[in-house]
Amino acid sequence: MLMKNRSLVSINDYSRIEIQQILDLAEEFEKDPNQPLLRQYVIASLFFEPSTRTRLSFETAINRLGGRVVGFSESGSTSVSKGETLKDTILMVSNYSDLIVMRHPLEGSAQYASEVSSVPIVNAGDGAHQHPTQTLLDLYSIRKTQGKLEGLNICIVGDLKYGRTVHSLLIAMSHFKPVFHFIAPEELKIPKEYKIFLDQKGIEYHEHRELAPNIRNADIVYMTRVQRERFSDPLEYEKVKNVYILRNQMLENTKDNMRILHPLPRVNEIHQDVDSNPKAYYFTQALNGVYTRMAILVKILGIK
């Protein structure tokens, strides 16, 4: 099935080949970021909950492509606050625009929006469920820093139980025969369903509790934040919140090609003394989001 006019709800919507096509196009945009391909297009950017980085990165992508943006950055000032249903908002906006980028706090809202909308939906995060454009920019960052996606040694650290970026990354990388090292406290271990998924795909993975000794062979160290709001018991949160703090001295014996990724925002899981280390890649990673999202928009609108 063509990517053209197809909504992007979940990373599962894209095959290995489609992922590579997006990354190839993103690479072109990185070389030449100002291409007025969307001059004739109006893109709606509907952020039902605030998200600085994702929204600005999408809107930058649209502007670099010469498109125009309509929308809102929080639902308080819209008719949603008057009780308008998501369906009605989407039906209205799909009459005004050529594509809708949507961030919504409820899980499954992007799938529902794609069913009622007459124009394609790009999911910019639906609650704790999916955030596929983040995953694609993670893959872009991995490929760019390692020169390839195949056969990499990937350490994922922190909240592996609730972290949606972790789950999507795992699914997307599973196309490329990686070896995973999962580093998490007992309370936040990778869920069984994902281990079954990896077993079925024949992908090697290891689970660890300690950070420092297990990143030495890594090509990518993917750090995540332990989110306070995921815990019903504040004591449980206190126990795990400072378990994994990556410090500059821990990077001494790591591989030269190793790079540290983080979906941001970080709290304290990466110490500030890491920021100036050339292995720190998380801020460039965020910039890669612009090129990746340019590629996604252009592919879905069927321009390239």
Added chain:
Amino acid sequence: MNHNKELKVSAIKDGTVIDHIPSHYLFNVMTILGLDHTSHQVTFGFNLESKKLGTKAIIKVAGTFFKNEDINKIALVAPEAKLNIIRDYQVVEKRVVKVPDQIIGITKCMNPKCITNHEEMTTRFVVKKKKPVELKCLYCEKITDQDHLEFV
């Protein structure tokens, strides 16, 4: 079937008898099959003795014959249910229910943050496991299990 037990709920001439329904799901079964709105005669027995289930419920619907796809909807709550199709007071056919591969409507998603619990819309699930039932929401992709089934 023992004749005495049969008489606890009056016999019907033509229609369907649904037997072996867990007692506490009787009213769910009625709702799922739309029997709360039917104009046909419906009689039911409740908290009847059952060797299999402890207590069971039985429903007799006169003048009504269900399609398989409709009757399979009750498999979520009454997987052991047996249907007797009655014509002229005689059982002419027996049927069992099967859990379908997809469930549309009927039950709610147990995830309070799922869009289906906030918009006027129909729920959709794929059945991941049939016994005990595990349903995967086609929207939020969370699993709703047998213990958390709640009906629309």
